[in-house]
Amino acid sequence: MAQPVxxxxxxxxxxxxxxxxxxxxxxxxxxxxxxWRPFDxxxxxxxxxxxxxxxxxxxxxxMWRDIERRAQRYGLSARLPAPYPLAELTFANQVALVGCxxxxxxxxxxxxxxxxxxxxxxxxxxxALSQAIIxxxxxxxxxxxxxxxxxxxxxxxAETDRAMALGVFGAPSFxxxxxxxxxxxxxxxxxxxxxxxxxx
Amino acid sequence: MAQPVxxxxxxxxxxxxxxxxxxxxxxxxxxxxxxWRPFDxxxxxxxxxxxxxxxxxxxxxxMWRDIERRAQRYGLSARLPAPYPLAELTFANQVALVGCxxxxxxxxxxxxxxxxxxxxxxxxxxxALSQAIIxxxxxxxxxxxxxxxxxxxxxxxAETDRAMALGVFGAPSFxxxxxxxxxxxxxxxxxxxxxxxxxx
Numbered sequence: 260m261a262q263p264v265x266x267x268x269x270x271x272x273x274x275x276x277x278x279x280x281x282x283x284x285x286x287x288x289x290x291x292x293x294x295w296r297p298f299d300x301x302x303x304x305x306x307x308x309x310x311x312x313x314x315x316x317x318x319x320x321x322m323w324r325d326i327e328r329r330a331q332r333y334g335l336s337a338r339l340p341a342p343y344p345l346a347e348l349t350f351a352n353q354v355a356l357v358g359c360x361x362x363x364x365x366x367x368x369x370x371x372x373x374x375x376x377x378x379x380x381x382x383x384x385x386x387a388l389s390q391a392i393i394x395x396x397x398x399x400x401x402x403x404x405x406x407x408x409x410x411x412x413x414x415x416x417a418e419t420d421r422a423m424a425l426g427v428f429g430a431p432s433f434x435x436x437x438x439x440x441x442x443x444x445x446x447x448x449x450x451x452x453x454x455x456x457x458x459x
Numbered sequence: 460m461a462q463p464v465x466x467x468x469x470x471x472x473x474x475x476x477x478x479x480x481x482x483x484x485x486x487x488x489x490x491x492x493x494x495w496r497p498f499d500x501x502x503x504x505x506x507x508x509x510x511x512x513x514x515x516x517x518x519x520x521x522m523w524r525d526i527e528r529r530a531q532r533y534g535l536s537a538r539l540p541a542p543y544p545l546a547e548l549t550f551a552n553q554v555a556l557v558g559c560x561x562x563x564x565x566x567x568x569x570x571x572x573x574x575x576x577x578x579x580x581x582x583x584x585x586x587a588l589s590q591a592i593i594x595x596x597x598x599x600x601x602x603x604x605x606x607x608x609x610x611x612x613x614x615x616x617a618e619t620d621r622a623m624a625l626g627v628f629g630a631p632s633f634x635x636x637x638x639x640x641x642x643x644x645x646x647x648x649x650x651x652x653x654x655x656x657x658x659x
Contacts, residue, residue, distance in 0.1 A: 307515055307517055307518065308514060308515065309515055309518060314508055315507055315508065315509055315628075317507055317626060317628045318507065318509060318628050318629075320626070321626065321628065321639060321641060324638075324639075325640075325641070325645075328638075328648070328652075328658055331657070331658035331659040332648075332658045334659075426517060426520070426521065428515075428517045428518050428521065429518075438524075438528075439521060439524075440525075441521060441525070444644050445525075448528070448532075452528075457531070458528055458531040458532045459531040459534075
């Protein structure tokens with residue numbers, strides 16, 4: 260029996276674009292149960308002094324080129340570099356959390372990434388924010404109220420604490436049991452581990 | 460006609476263990492020409508403020524577990540974690556540079572990693588240093604003299620500057636023409652790019 264895979268996703272992470280776009284097909288092909296878990300990766304990274312790209316222009320330039328090449332492999336296209344870093348990362352993920360609880364979170368997250376990487380519109384800010392909510396079939400006024408509530412803010416913090424307790428330090432991360440797989444390039448490893456529980 | 464692949468390798472890099480061990484078979488299977496280019500990755504990383512693991516215990520613990528799982532996939536075994544970071548990284552790579560100029564560099568680098576990851580002996584320091592040189596069929600006294608010379612030190616600096624000019628910021632890196640592929644997990648991408656010059 261395969262184990263479920265927790266997909267710790269944080270809108271604002273660049274490499275997560277690749278995972279968000281290819282996950283549905285990839286997970287289906289692997290017959291994997293993947294649970295989307297929005298969290299605030301920036302809070303963890305700041306706490307852990309893990310600053311991968313700010314003040315690192317060479318590494319940042321590489322990141323965009325690497326994403327572009329990987330996207331070619333996966334048949335994805337985008338206008339790169341996309342705006343980065345995001346101003347409203349936390350709020351974008353509060354909306355994602357509301358959506359995942361109600362069953363439309365994946366559609367919203369995918370739309371947010373499509374607008375961000377396809378059209379250069381920052382997630383978490385208008386007009387992309389409402390557009391991604393509408394794209395997921397929801398009413399922005401209702402959703403934004405819920406996302407702004409202290410309860411949602413507290414739940415995102417609790418989910419972020421849970422991710423940190425599991426050893427998640429970056430996004431995207433895939434967690435199977437006690438095993439953390441970090442990065443879009445570890446998605447296949449995570450799905451494989453979910454099936455077999457080992458590699459050897 | 461396939462392009463050659465420059466393998467920028469720096470003894471001291473942990474993930475490079477995977478590439479060093481699997482490169483001969485992987486390159487042969489891909490019929491790729493791979494040129495081993497020792498350099499001093501630490502100098503570049505310090506200049507670029509790219510400090511991936513020091514003061515980042517969660518990320519460092521993940522790195523060892525990730526290497527362990529990847530090694531299982533590749534059929535490699537090791538005693539992990541290996542001593543890290545290395546005290547004598549620069550000198551270990553000066554010896555590698557001498558070896559690559561004389562044709563025994565790959566054997567020395569592989570032996571250095573075997574002693575480091577298999578037996579916990581730090582490269583660049585005795586007894587591992589001489590043992591790896593002997594393992595490559597060479598006389599330690601002669602090689603250590605050459606490696607210590609100002610000419611060798613200057614050549615390692617020049618090679619490091621060349622890597623930096625190409626956009627290399629970490630190890631292992633694989634460079635095909637103007638494309639940089641960073642990390643053991645991009646080796647297959649680099650070999651593929653060398654064959655086709657594109658992904659789409």
